[in-house]
Amino acid sequence: MTLNRTLAPEFQAIDHISLIEPEHTQLPNGCKVYWFNSGDQELLRMEWIFGNLRFDSAKPLLNMAVNTMLTEGTSALSATQIADKIDYYGAFLQAEYGYDNSQLTLYSLNRHLGHTLPVIKDILTDSQFPEKELDTYIRNQQQKLQVSLQKNDILARRAFNRAVYGDSIYGLSADAVHYQQLKRADMLAHFKQMYQPANCTLVIAGKADEEALKQIIDTFSDWENAADPADVSQQLIESATEHFYFTEKPDALQSAIRMGLPMVNRTHPDFPALQVLNTVLGGYFGSRLMANIREDKGYTYGIGSGISSLKYGSAFFIATEVGADVCRNAVDEIEKEINLLKTEPISEEELSLVRNYMLGSLLGSLENVFSHADKFKNVYFSGLNYDYYTRYTEIVKSVTAEELLALANHYWNFDEFYKVIVGKY
Amino acid sequence: MVKFNRFTLSNGLRVIVHEDHTTPMAVVNILYDVGARDESPEQTGFAHLFEHLMFGGSINIPVYDEPLQRVGGENNAFTSNDITNYYITLPAANLETAFWLESDRMLSLAFSEKSLEVQRNVVMEEFKQRYLNQPYGDVWLRLRPMVYKQHPYQWATIGKNLEHIEHAKIEDVKAFFKKHYNPQNAIMVVGGDVTTEQVKALAEKWFEPIPAGEKYERNLPQEPEQQDERRETVTAKVPLNDIYIAFQVPARTDENYYALDLISDILSRGQSSRLHRSLVREKQLFSEIHAYLTGSFDKGMLVVEGKPLENISIEEAEAAIWQELEEMGKAPITDEELTKVKNKTESTMVFAEMALLDKAMNLAYFELLGDADLFNYETENYLKVTAQQIQEQAQRVFRKENSSTLIYLAEK
Numbered sequence: 001m002t003l004n005r006t007l008a009p010e011f012q013a014i015d016h017i018s019l020i021e022p023e024h025t026q027l028p029n030g031c032k033v034y035w036f037n038s039g040d041q042e043l044l045r046m047e048w049i050f051g052n053l054r055f056d057s058a059k060p061l062l063n064m065a066v067n068t069m070l071t072e073g074t075s076a077l078s079a080t081q082i083a084d085k086i087d088y089y090g091a092f093l094q095a096e097y098g099y100d101n102s103q104l105t106l107y108s109l110n111r112h113l114g115h116t117l118p119v120i121k122d123i124l125t126d127s128q129f130p131e132k133e134l135d136t137y138i139r140n141q142q143q144k145l146q147v148s149l150q151k152n153d154i155l156a157r158r159a160f161n162r163a164v165y166g167d168s169i170y171g172l173s174a175d176a177v178h179y180q181q182l183k184r185a186d187m188l189a190h191f192k193q194m195y196q197p198a199n200c201t202l203v204i205a206g207k208a209d210e211e212a213l214k215q216i217i218d219t220f221s222d223w224e225n226a227a228d229p230a231d232v233s234q235q236l237i238e239s240a241t242e243h244f245y246f247t248e249k250p251d252a253l254q255s256a257i258r259m260g261l262p263m264v265n266r267t268h269p270d271f272p273a274l275q276v277l278n279t280v281l282g283g284y285f286g287s288r289l290m291a292n293i294r295e296d297k298g299y300t301y302g303i304g305s306g307i308s309s310l311k312y313g314s315a316f317f318i319a320t321e322v323g324a325d326v327c328r329n330a331v332d333e334i335e336k337e338i339n340l341l342k343t344e345p346i347s348e349e350e351l352s353l354v355r356n357y358m359l360g361s362l363l364g365s366l367e368n369v370f371s372h373a374d375k376f377k378n379v380y381f382s383g384l385n386y387d388y389y390t391r392y393t394e395i396v397k398s399v400t401a402e403e404l405l406a407l408a409n410h411y412w413n414f415d416e417f418y419k420v421i422v423g424k425y
Numbered sequence: 426m427v428k429f430n431r432f433t434l435s436n437g438l439r440v441i442v443h444e445d446h447t448t449p450m451a452v453v454n455i456l457y458d459v460g461a462r463d464e465s466p467e468q469t470g471f472a473h474l475f476e477h478l479m480f481g482g483s484i485n486i487p488v489y490d491e492p493l494q495r496v497g498g499e500n501n502a503f504t505s506n507d508i509t510n511y512y513i514t515l516p517a518a519n520l521e522t523a524f525w526l527e528s529d530r531m532l533s534l535a536f537s538e539k540s541l542e543v544q545r546n547v548v549m550e551e552f553k554q555r556y557l558n559q560p561y562g563d564v565w566l567r568l569r570p571m572v573y574k575q576h577p578y579q580w581a582t583i584g585k586n587l588e589h590i591e592h593a594k595i596e597d598v599k600a601f602f603k604k605h606y607n608p609q610n611a612i613m614v615v616g617g618d619v620t621t622e623q624v625k626a627l628a629e630k631w632f633e634p635i636p637a638g639e640k641y642e643r644n645l646p647q648e649p650e651q652q653d654e655r656r657e658t659v660t661a662k663v664p665l666n667d668i669y670i671a672f673q674v675p676a677r678t679d680e681n682y683y684a685l686d687l688i689s690d691i692l693s694r695g696q697s698s699r700l701h702r703s704l705v706r707e708k709q710l711f712s713e714i715h716a717y718l719t720g721s722f723d724k725g726m727l728v729v730e731g732k733p734l735e736n737i738s739i740e741e742a743e744a745a746i747w748q749e750l751e752e753m754g755k756a757p758i759t760d761e762e763l764t765k766v767k768n769k770t771e772s773t774m775v776f777a778e779m780a781l782l783d784k785a786m787n788l789a790y791f792e793l794l795g796d797a798d799l800f801n802y803e804t805e806n807y808l809k810v811t812a813q814q815i816q817e818q819a820q821r822v823f824r825k826e827n828s829s830t831l832i833y834l835a836e837k
Contacts, residue, residue: 003634005485005529009521011496040447041775071696080706083696088765090772109772136706143712143732146664150560251662253553285499286490298546301554321554353495360497364450364514368779 014359019389020372022203029223030198033216034376037208038369042110044206045370046216048124049103049377051232053194055169061178062190063169065137067102069187070095070195072133074126079133082119091116099170100311101381102194110207117219124195125223129187138179145176152256152422153321155247159420160258163240164315170237197223199230201380205373237262237313240418247422255327255423259334260317261416265309266382270407272395274307274316277404279354280346281305281337282318284361286353288337289318297333299326309382316411324424331419341408345401358396426801427784429614430621431792434628436637438608441788441797442624443616445781451517451617452782455527456789458612459605460507461582462645462723470584473504474548474593475601479511481540483530496522504582507722508793514782517618521627528631531611534602541595548590552583560663561833571655571829572671572726576648607638612792616785648673648724655829660836665712665732667833668743672727672822677720678794683806684814685718685822689727690766691758691815692716692749697765699749700731710737710745722794727822739832753819757812770807 022034052063071093072079086093089112094105104123108116148154158173165171197220204216239262249255264270275283282289282305289303303320322330346354365371379388429443464471479502480489493500498515513523556562565581573579584590613632615624651673675681692700693716700714714731729750733742777783791799 003630005525005532008492009519009525011519011522012516014497014516041778043772043775043779080697080702083702084765087695087697087769088761090768090770092772107772107776109775133706136709139709139734140705140712143665143734147560147732150662150664152558253558254550284494286494294547295543298543299550301547301551321550321558323550323553353491356497357494357499360494360516361499363497363516364499367448367450367781370779 013356014363017359017363017366017389017393019366019375019386020369021386022373022376027197027217027221029221029225031200031202031220031223033202033204034380035204035208035213036206036369036373036376038206038372042207044108044110044113044204044208044212045373046106046108046120047103047203048120049101049201049203050194050199051101051230052099052169053190054231054233055172055235057167059181059186060172061174061182062186063102063194064097064174065182066129066187066190066194067095067097069129069133069137070104070123070127072137073128073130074122075128076122076126077119079130082123085119086116089115093119110212113212113215117215121219121223127191127195129184129191131184134182134184134187138182141174141179142176145174145179152249152252152254153319155422156256156258156319156420159245159247159422160260160317160418163242163245163418163420164260164262165313166238166240168237168313169234170310170313192226193228193230196225196230198225199232203373203377205369234312243416243418245418245420246425248425249423252324252423254321255324255421255425256319256321257327257330257334257419257421258317258319259417259419260305260315261418263307263314263316263411265311265314266378266388267384271307271309272392273399273403273407274411275392276354276358276396276399277341277407278305278307278316279358280350280404281341284354284357286357288340289334292337293320293322293330293333297326297329299323299330299333311381327421327423327425335414338408338412338414342405342412345405348401351401351404355396359393362393427778427788429788429797431797432625434608434633436608436633436635437640438628438632438635439612439792440624440628441612441614441792442619442621443614443784443788444619444621445616445784446618448617448781449517450514450781451520451523451615451619452512452514452785453520453523453527454510454512454614454616454782454785454789455531456612456614456793457509457511457606458610458793459509459641460505461580462506462577463605463641463643464577464580466577466580467589468593468597469580469589470548470582471589471593471597471601472509473582473584474544474590475598476502476504476509476511477544477548478534478540478598479530481537481544482535483526484533484535486526486529487535489526489530493522493526498522506578506582508790510786510789512782512786520615520619520623524627524631527613528635531606531608531632532635534598536595536599538595541593541598545590545593548583549587552587552590556581556583561667564669564831567657567659568669568671568728568829568831571657571831572673573648575646576723577645578648578721578723603638604641608632608635609637609640612789614785614789614792616781616788645723651827654825656832657830658832658834660834663833663835665735666739666835667732668730668739668746669831670729670746671829671831672827674718674725674727674822676723676725678722681814681818682720684810684818685727686720687763687766687770687807687810688753688815688819688822689716689718690769691753691762692729694766694769700729700746703749704731704745708745710734710742714746739834743830750819750823754816754823757816760812763810763812763815767808767810771804774804
C-alpha cells in the first residue's frame with residue numbers, strides 16, 4: 001500500500017486534563033504550607049512567597065530592593081558565606097521580585113536539607129542589608145540600568161506600564177535616582193514588616209515525603225511574627241490621560257511597539273474567553289499577528305499579544321520590534337487585525353485549531369511536579385480554586401465565534417489603546 | 426540514569442526512544458548534523474536561514490505549523506555553529522502527526538519563492554533585533570574572527586552580514602537541502618508516553634521510504650594553535666565599557682573538556698565564584714563579570730566578559746582579570762572548592778532529568794558525539810577531574826599568546 005502523505009493522520013481532541021492538588025497545613029505562626037509529593041528524583045523546590053507591602057511613591061524601590069538583597073547577609077552569615085554554603089551543597093537559591101508577591105526559592109537535594117534549610121531560616125529571620133553590600137547593589141544596579149535604557153523594547157515596556165498602571169507598584173520604572181534614595185534603615189523596617197510568617201505561603205514540590213516535611217516544618221516552627229501585621233493592600237490604579245507616547249531614536253534600525261489597555265483579570269468570568277480571543281490574535285506562533293506581520297509581510301522577527309493578570313489590575317498588550325522603515329505599516333496592520341476580530345466571526349476551522357492548541361499547551365505545560373505547583377499558584381494567588389481550570393477548559397472547548405466577536409467589541413477599541421513607539425515612526 | 430532503546434532504519438536514520446510514562450505528552454526531537462560551520466565563507470548565515478525555511482511548507486503539506494497546532498502540539502528549532510535541532514511537543518495520543526510532518530519535510534521541501542522572500546526579511550529583522558540594534562549586540566561578529574583565522578567558527582550563526590542573507594537564492598536552498606537534509610545526517614529522539622514498538626512501527630511507516638541521500642563528508646580547515654596575542658578596541662554607542670577576553674580551548678570531545686568546564690564554574694558560577702567574589706565584591710572593580718565555554722565540536726572558546734565600574738580604567742580592570750586567571754595556574758585549588766563545583770554539576774544533572782524535552786535533546790546531542798549513553802556518564806566525567814588537571818589546564822589556556830581581547834569603549 002502506498003503511503004498517502006497528503007492526508008493528515010487521525011487525531012484525538014484533548015478531553016480531560018488532570019491536575020494534582022496540593023495537601024496543606026498552617027503553622028501556629030500563621031505560615032501556610034502547601035506541598036506536592038511526587039517525582040522520582042530526590043529533590044525539592046521550596047518557595048517562600050510573601051505579599052508585597054503597600055506601594056509608597058516616596059520610596060518606590062523598597063519591595064524590589066529588599067527582596068533582591070535577601071541573600072546579601074545576616075548577623076551570622078556574610079553574603080559570601082551564604083553563597084558558599086548554598087553552592088557547596090549543590091543547591092540553588094533565588095530571590096524573585098514580582099508585582100504582587102516576592103519570593104525566595106530554594107532548590108535542594110533532599111539529603112542536603114539539613115545544611116540548606118538553616119540558611120533560609122537565617123535569611124528570613126535576620127537579614128541585615130549591610131551598608132557595604134547596599135552600596136555595591138546600588139552601584140551595580142545603576143550600571144545595569146544604563147544598559148537596559150539603551151534597549152528600545154525595555155523603554156517601550158516602561159512607558160506602557162507607566163501609562164496603564166500610573167503611579168503604582170505596577171507602573172514603577174526604576175530610575176538611577178530611586179536607587180540613590182535607598183537607606184538601610186528603611187530596608188530593615190520593610191523587611192521586618194513584610195517577611196513574617198503570617199504573610200508567607202510556602203509551596204513545596206518534589207520529593208515532599210514525611211521526613212522532608214518534618215525537617216522543613218521543624219525549622220520554621222519557632223519563626224515569629226512582628227508586632228504589626230503586613231499591610232499588603234494597594235491603592236486604586238489610575239491610568240494616564242495621554243494615550244500616545246513616541247520616543248525618537250534617530251539611529252534606530254528597528255522600532256519597538258507596545259500597545260494595549262487595561263483589562264479584566266483572571267477572577268472575571270470573561271477571562272478564559274478573552275484568553276481564546278487573545279490567542280487567535282497574537283497568542284501563538286500561528287496567530288493572526290504572526291501570520292500577517294511576520295510570515296506574510298516580513299516586518300518583524302516576532303510579534304505577540306498577551307494579558308497580564310495581576311491582583312489589583314490587568315492589561316492586554318501587543319508587543320513587537322519592527323523594521324524602522326515599516327513601523328507605520330505595522331501599526332496599521334495591527335489595527336486591521338483588531339478590527340477584523342470585531343467585524344467578522346472567527347471561522348470554525350480556525351477556532352477549533354485554537355481550542356486544540358490551547359488545551360495541548362495546557363497539557364504540555366504540566367511537565368513535572370514543579371509545573372503542577374505553578375498551576376496551583378496561578379489560581380491561589382488570584383483568590384480562586386481549581387474550579388477555575390474546569391471552567392477554563394470548558395470555555396476553551398465551547399466558546400462560540402459570536403461570543404468572541406461580542407467580546408472583541410466590548411473590550412477592544414483601537415482608538416482607546418495606549419500606544420508606545422520607541423525608535424522611528 | 427536516562428534509559429533508552431536505539432535502532433537504525435535501512436536508510437541510515439538513527440532513532441532513539443526514551444519511554445517516560447509519567448507524562449501524557451510526547452516529544453519528537455530531530456537533530457540534523459549541520460551548522461554554521463558547514464557554510465561557504467561566501468554564503469554565511471545559510472544554515473540558520475534554512476532552519477526558517479523548514480517551516481515554509483513541504484512537498485505534500487503546504488503549511489507546517491497549522492496541522493500541528495490543530496492536534497495540540499508546539500514546535501521550535503535552533504541553529505548553532507555545529508548543529509540544527511528541531512523539536513515538537515504534543516499529546517502522546519497524537520504522536521503520528523509529528524511523524525507525518527517531520528518525515529515529509531525530510532523527504533522534500535516545497536521550495537516556495539514566497540517563503541524564501543519572507544524568511545529572508547524575517548531573518549534580516551532578527552539580525553537587526555539581536556545583533557545590530559542592541560548595545561554590545563555585535564560582539565560575536567567582532568570576536569569570532571579574532572579567535573578563528575582558518576576555521577568557519579569565524580562567523581556567527583546569523584552570518585557575517587545582512588547581504589549574505591539578502592542574496593540567498595532558491596537554487597542555493599535546494600542544494601543545501603540535498604547536501605545536508607537526509608536520513609543519514611539526522612538523529613531522531615522520541616520520548617514521553619510512547620513505546621519502542623510503536624515508535625518503530627511509525628518510523629518504518631513514515632521515515633523508512635525516504636531515500637538515504639548522499640552522506641556529507643565534513644572536511645573543515647582546523648584552527649591552528651594561536652601564537653600571538655590579539656586585541657581590538659572599538660568605540661561604540663554603548664553605555665558602559667566592556668571587556669571580552671576569549672581563549673582557544675580543546676573541542677567538546679577532548680578529555681580535558683571537563684576540567685575546562687569546571688574552570689569556568691570556579692571562575693564564574695554563582696555568587697561564590699572567584700571572579701564575582703573578588704572583582705565585584707571585594708575589590709569593587711566590576712559591576713558584573715562572567716566566564717563560559719562555548720562547548721564547540723571543534724576547537725572552542727573560553728570567554729571572560731566583564732563591565733568595569735565607571736571610575737575604573739580598562740588597564741586596571743584587565744590586569745585584575747589576569748591576576749585571577751593566573752592564580753589558577755599557580756596553585757592547585759582546595760578540595761573544598763573542587764567539591765563545591767562538582768556538587769553543583771551533579772545536582773544540575775539531577776534537575777535536568779525532570780525535563781522531558783531536555784532529556785530528548787541531550788540524547789540526540791550525545792548520539793551525535795558518538796553514543797547517546799555518554800549522557801549517563803557526564804556526571805562521572807566531571808567527578809573524575811583532579812585539582813592537578815585544573816591547574817595544568819589553567820596554565821595551558823590562560824596565556825597572553827592564546828588570548829583575543831575585545832574592548833568596547835563607551836562613546837562619550
